[in-house]
Amino acid sequence: MHRNLQKIKEKAIEKALFLSAFFSVFITLGIVGVLIFETFEFFKEVSVFDFLTDTQWTPLFAEKHFGIMTLFAGTLLTTVIAMSVSLPVGLISAIYLSEYASKKIRIAIKPALEILAAVPTVVYGYFALLFVTPLLQKVIPELSGFNSLSSGIVMGIMIIPIISSLSEDALHSVPMSLREGSMALGSTKFQTSIKVILPAALSGVAASFILGISRAIGETMIVAIAAGQQPRLTLNPLVPVETITAYIVQVSLGDTPTGTLEYKTIFAAGMSLFVVTFGLNMISYFLKKRFREVYE
Amino acid sequence: MRKIVISLLIMLVLLSAVIVHSAQLIKVDGSSTVYPITEAVAEEFQKSEKGSTRITVGISGTGGGFKKFCNGETDVSNASRPIKPTEVELCKKNGVEYIELPVAYDGLAVIINPKNSWVDYMTVKELKKLWEPEAQGKIKKWNQIRSNWPNKEIHLFGAGVDSGTYDYFTEAVVGKEHSSRGDFTSSEDDNVLVQGISSDNFALGFFGMAYYEHNKDKLKIVPVDDENDANGKGPIIPEYENVVKGIYQPLSRPLFIYVSKKSADKQEVKRFIDFYMKGAAELSKEVGYISLPNTAYELVLKRFENRKVGSIFGGHGSQVGVKIEELLKKE
Numbered sequence: 127m128h129r130n131l132q133k134i135k136e137k138a139i140e141k142a143l144f145l146s147a148f149f150s151v152f153i154t155l156g157i158v159g160v161l162i163f164e165t166f167e168f169f170k171e172v173s174v175f176d177f178l179t180d181t182q183w184t185p186l187f188a189e190k191h192f193g194i195m196t197l198f199a200g201t202l203l204t205t206v207i208a209m210s211v212s213l214p215v216g217l218i219s220a221i222y223l224s225e226y227a228s229k230k231i232r233i234a235i236k237p238a239l240e241i242l243a244a245v246p247t248v249v250y251g252y253f254a255l256l257f258v259t260p261l262l263q264k265v266i267p268e269l270s271g272f273n274s275l276s277s278g279i280v281m282g283i284m285i286i287p288i289i290s291s292l293s294e295d296a297l298h299s300v301p302m303s304l305r306e307g308s309m310a311l312g313s314t315k316f317q318t319s320i321k322v323i324l325p326a327a328l329s330g331v332a333a334s335f336i337l338g339i340s341r342a343i344g345e346t347m348i349v350a351i352a353a354g355q356q357p358r359l360t361l362n363p364l365v366p367v368e369t370i371t372a373y374i375v376q377v378s379l380g381d382t383p384t385g386t387l388e389y390k391t392i393f394a395a396g397m398s399l400f401v402v403t404f405g406l407n408m409i410s411y412f413l414k415k416r417f418r419e420v421y422e
Numbered sequence: 423m424r425k426i427v428i429s430l431l432i433m434l435v436l437l438s439a440v441i442v443h444s445a446q447l448i449k450v451d452g453s454s455t456v457y458p459i460t461e462a463v464a465e466e467f468q469k470s471e472k473g474s475t476r477i478t479v480g481i482s483g484t485g486g487g488f489k490k491f492c493n494g495e496t497d498v499s500n501a502s503r504p505i506k507p508t509e510v511e512l513c514k515k516n517g518v519e520y521i522e523l524p525v526a527y528d529g530l531a532v533i534i535n536p537k538n539s540w541v542d543y544m545t546v547k548e549l550k551k552l553w554e555p556e557a558q559g560k561i562k563k564w565n566q567i568r569s570n571w572p573n574k575e576i577h578l579f580g581a582g583v584d585s586g587t588y589d590y591f592t593e594a595v596v597g598k599e600h601s602s603r604g605d606f607t608s609s610e611d612d613n614v615l616v617q618g619i620s621s622d623n624f625a626l627g628f629f630g631m632a633y634y635e636h637n638k639d640k641l642k643i644v645p646v647d648d649e650n651d652a653n654g655k656g657p658i659i660p661e662y663e664n665v666v667k668g669i670y671q672p673l674s675r676p677l678f679i680y681v682s683k684k685s686a687d688k689q690e691v692k693r694f695i696d697f698y699m700k701g702a703a704e705l706s707k708e709v710g711y712i713s714l715p716n717t718a719y720e721l722v723l724k725r726f727e728n729r730k731v732g733s734i735f736g737g738h739g740s741q742v743g744v745k746i747e748e749l750l751k752k753e
Contacts, residue, residue: 181559182558182559182604182605183604184555184558184603184604184605186583186604186608187555187583187600187601187602187603187604188555188598188600188601188602189555189558189601189604191604255617259621260621263621267623268623270577270618270621270622270624270625271617271618271619271620271621271622271625272577272607272618272621272622354577354607354618355607355608355609356577356578356605356606356607357604357605358559358605359559365575365577366577366607366618376608379610383489
């Protein structure tokens with residue numbers, strides 16, 4: 127009798143543990159389900175062809191157009207700008223921290239870099255709008271008050287810690303024997319870092335890049351505040367644009383009634399975003415496995 | 423332990439007494455254009471009531487405000503245009519009757535950056551060419567509006583699509599309510615527009631003139647010519663005189679509050695409206711709008727006291743170029 131009770135108790139505990147472990151999986155499935163359902167409803171009214179080829183995006187106006195390209199151009203533009211800031215800076219600081227910095231400096235700088243990641247994105251947004259843009263306007267008088275350049279740069283700054291910290295972990299875990307071997311063959315420290323350590327840690331570094339890119343694509347607050355919410359098909363970084371995420375914010379802030387076509391557009395836009403970031407995460411996963419160098 | 427429980431209980435009783443005491447709450451929502459007036463009146467009113475009545479004033483746009491109002495969620499709705507047929511329908515469905523009270527005039531201001539040296543005035547036709555839906559993706563540069571203007575990209579800013587300001591502007595300029603191009607920065611928060619235009623040499627935007635009055639040093643106003651000499655010759659600036667005379671056309675308009683008939687029976691709402699009509703002339707000027715003539719406020723208050731429900735405009739939405747006191751006298 128007592129033993130039976132014990133068994134039931136064990137089973138219950140096991141079930142509870144299982145449920146909490148799979149909680150996040152269920153949530154993800156739920157989100158994907160809602161996205162797919164609402165997107166499906168959306169495409170009943172708007173053809174996929176129009177969605178992908180139209181060059182205008184005006185779902186909230188009397189003459190409606192649903193060209194996701196317009197928003198995609200905005201997202202692409204800000205992401206490219208952000209990555210051209212965060213990739214070089216992030217990677218260089220990772221190499222410095224892992225290969226050059228003394229232990230003392232490493233301990234001091236790493237947490238400082240990570241503080242950047244802890245700044246709320248709304249703060250970054252106003253930083254871009256009220257500080258970076260006026261500063262850039264002194265150099266480029268043509269620059270609009272809302273533009274993708276300054277929001278892209280600030281987004282890049284925000285992403286630096288993601289890239290530097292993950293790449294640094296990857297570089298640091300390359301075995302000491304490789305460095306010693308390279309040095310023994312007469313390479314300088316720089317040659318060792320670039321030609322031996324970096325290729326050895328490539329899978330981790332590449333994964334950090336891709337994580338950075340998905341972060342840039344999904345970033346919302348900075349672009350909603352500083353990029354202008356102006357859906358236009360352009361790749362000019364000096365003028366206002368609207369990204370997919372900024373559009374979702376715009377609709378959610380107004381009072382679009384539930385169930386209308388306008389309301390469904392945010393799910394279609396969200397779905398496009400999800401497809402892209404999911405794809406990127408898959409690539410990152412694949413890279414990690416495929417190029418992983420195993421030592422010992 | 424017992425002491426703690428007892429003191430907690432006492433605190434709870436005190437707290438609930440406070441909550442019950444401050445139960446008089448008037449809920450207002452709607453137009454961000456009317457917001458400054460109502461908020462100013464509400465502040466003064468709460469002071470005079472010594473805190474026994476609380477008023478919350480939201481800004482979800484005229485359309486957004488009416489949605490809540492017609493669902494019976496609010497007592498008073500701010501509106502920068504008369505109620506529309508779809509909203510009349512919604513109110514009817516939910517059994518919400520309303521009293522329409524004009525409170526001031528507003529001029530819609532067309533605004534550019536102070537560094538813009540080429541624009542001296544614009545005609546309504548030019549504004550239409552710039553803002554109509556067909557312009558989207560085509561009219562992108564200043565010299566497409568007038569050939570001697572620079573060959574530079576134009577950046578547009580305008581009131582959000584849920585606002586009465588947007589409805590009125592499109593009705594007056596494009597000729598069809600809620601119809602315009604979509605590639606402009608559209609925000610319910612007029613401060614975003616001020617920020618955008620003041621930091622962009624090639625910007626042009628529109629919003630209620632109160633926000634211009636408060637940011638005069640950062641913005642420049644564009645005189646508008648409707649090419650109709652009956653409404654004053656040549657380009658006209660939205661100044662007090664011009665709006666009252668009715669010659670800043672088609673971009674000046676009356677502003678309203680709508681009071682739910684059911685709420686109008688509450689004592690605190692009655693006191694608030696009475697206070698509003700007596701203070702509106704002065705406070706509307708103070709926040710940058712143009713007050714109605716004093717006789718008009720008396721007529722409006724009478725309208726409220728007689729519980730006259732429905733809209734003077736017959737529920738058709740925006741109408742261009744109306745003089746409130748004439749309409750009120752006709753009744």
